[in-house]
Amino acid sequence: MSFTENMKQSFNQVADHLLGQLKNGEQANVNLNAEESLFVRFNGNKVRQNTHVEQRTLGLLLQKDGKTAHVSFSITGQAEEDKKRADFWLSQARKECDLLPEDPYQVPIKNNGTSDSTFKGALLPDDQVISAITNPAQGTDLAGLYCGGPLISANKNSQGQSHWFATENFFMDYSLYHGEKAVKSVYAGTAWNQKDFDANLALSKNQLNLMDRPKVTLKPGAYRTYLAPGAVAEMASMLSWGALSFNAYKQGGSALQKLAEKEKSLSKLLSLRENYGLGLTHRFNSLGELADDTLELISAGELKNFMTSSRSAKEYGVQGNAADSYEAPRSLEILPGGLKEQDILKELGTGLYLSNLHYLNWSDRLNARITGMTRYACFWVENGEIIAPIADLRFDESLYDCWGPNLLAVTEFQAVDPMVSTYESRSFGGKKVPGMLIKDFKFTL
Numbered sequence: 001m002s003f004t005e006n007m008k009q010s011f012n013q014v015a016d017h018l019l020g021q022l023k024n025g026e027q028a029n030v031n032l033n034a035e036e037s038l039f040v041r042f043n044g045n046k047v048r049q050n051t052h053v054e055q056r057t058l059g060l061l062l063q064k065d066g067k068t069a070h071v072s073f074s075i076t077g078q079a080e081e082d083k084k085r086a087d088f089w090l091s092q093a094r095k096e097c098d099l100l101p102e103d104p105y106q107v108p109i110k111n112n113g114t115s116d117s118t119f120k121g122a123l124l125p126d127d128q129v130i131s132a133i134t135n136p137a138q139g140t141d142l143a144g145l146y147c148g149g150p151l152i153s154a155n156k157n158s159q160g161q162s163h164w165f166a167t168e169n170f171f172m173d174y175s176l177y178h179g180e181k182a183v184k185s186v187y188a189g190t191a192w193n194q195k196d197f198d199a200n201l202a203l204s205k206n207q208l209n210l211m212d213r214p215k216v217t218l219k220p221g222a223y224r225t226y227l228a229p230g231a232v233a234e235m236a237s238m239l240s241w242g243a244l245s246f247n248a249y250k251q252g253g254s255a256l257q258k259l260a261e262k263e264k265s266l267s268k269l270l271s272l273r274e275n276y277g278l279g280l281t282h283r284f285n286s287l288g289e290l291a292d293d294t295l296e297l298i299s300a301g302e303l304k305n306f307m308t309s310s311r312s313a314k315e316y317g318v319q320g321n322a323a324d325s326y327e328a329p330r331s332l333e334i335l336p337g338g339l340k341e342q343d344i345l346k347e348l349g350t351g352l353y354l355s356n357l358h359y360l361n362w363s364d365r366l367n368a369r370i371t372g373m374t375r376y377a378c379f380w381v382e383n384g385e386i387i388a389p390i391a392d393l394r395f396d397e398s399l400y401d402c403w404g405p406n407l408l409a410v411t412e413f414q415a416v417d418p419m420v421s422t423y424e425s426r427s428f429g430g431k432k433v434p435g436m437l438i439k440d441f442k443f444t445l
Helices: 003-020 079-099 126-134 194-211 229-240 246-250 310-316 341-348
Strands: 026-043 046-064 067-074 114-119 141-157 162-178 181-189 221-227 272-275 294-299 331-334 351-364 369-382 385-389 394-398 407-418 430-443
Touching (some): 003 079, 026 126, 046 126, 067 079, 162 194, 181 194, 229 430, 341 351, 341 407, 351 394
Parallel strands (some): 114 162, 331 430
Antiparallel strands (some): 026 046, 026 141, 046 067, 141 162, 162 181, 272 331, 369 385, 407 430
16 A cells, blocks of 8 residues: 555554544544655755654644644554544643633634545656766766655545645755855656756756856846746745735735735736645645636736735635735746747847846835845846856845836746755745846845
8 A cells, every 4th residue: 555545544444543532522633644655855966864753743723612723643544542642632632722722813613514535656666766867967966856745735624525635746956066156956747757857957967057157246226137937936035025915914024915915016027826626736735725727916016905814804804815824825826928938138239247146134124125145147148148157146125116016027948946944844835936037136245
């Protein structure tokens, strides 16, 4: 029996057992996150770490006497052992409820229906991963992390709700180095295609060759700038820091506060949506609420929706949209435009080509101003031709400018930017974004 099949069987047994132990006046919600992952870390195009990880975590939300307790614990995949663990942690949750105050915005547990999706990938066999990556990278200083295998999320509650989502995917998050110079890329998906990886690697090698030219040091100022999808993805990540949260908006902490209140506007070229059709994550949240396949967030520069959890909906008397408690996009898409890939350098003319950005933070949240640094494969371009790599620059730019009147064009192609976080476990979700051509992108150092 495969990891996924075993996990489905054991989760159902343990969750049903736990829910069957509830007493009168108790309601519960049970979440599963599980993975079977191969991790291979590379440095100098050699294997530095080769690790196989299996982990399974249950999260229990217990409601009792108007109070809400949360506990989480590891399980083994062996039903009888896991039932004992569930009994123990249920008793702990009851004790916690006895000590807690009543929860004024408790969201009642209800049956949000059922769903069952399992997607089988075409991953590299474990014994072929190393050669598939190191052979085409021979002669380079490649550093990075390959991670792949089954990834599972499931949910059940005491009202009969049941959701199951399992997928098999991978990512190869890597950089090529030449001394202090580097180019970064990621290749990810559900089916490994060696030709596609080789082409991805060849593009990185070509960019690294361009990095071998003497650096150009630019003065602070505003420059015509092309942001490649990797750079746009970093900027879009900032929207998860409360910018699209309804709760943050009501508390005055959303970076898009002025957009919501019509004090500021964004370009008609800009449209964002939550799109679960990308297949990057499941539609159900931690409460098991099923979101619509798509949710317009910004359409032609106008804010259409915040991410609104049921808890915020109850607190503020509005309609929720099945956002999770942290109210951030889980499968964000920035819609494409009309700029063709072959025309990017021509349309840029003279200015900056930025492949990546890093160390981003809000420098002025209420004015949607972001600061950060250029990173990896960033070039000075003259008359539509790449001239040289640039010395690192710090930017300080408001979304109301670069995604407002200074947004000149959006590419017709998009790139998927998967979640590559593995701090506690592999993550679901990601983004699909285009490139953007900006007038007067501002650099301060």
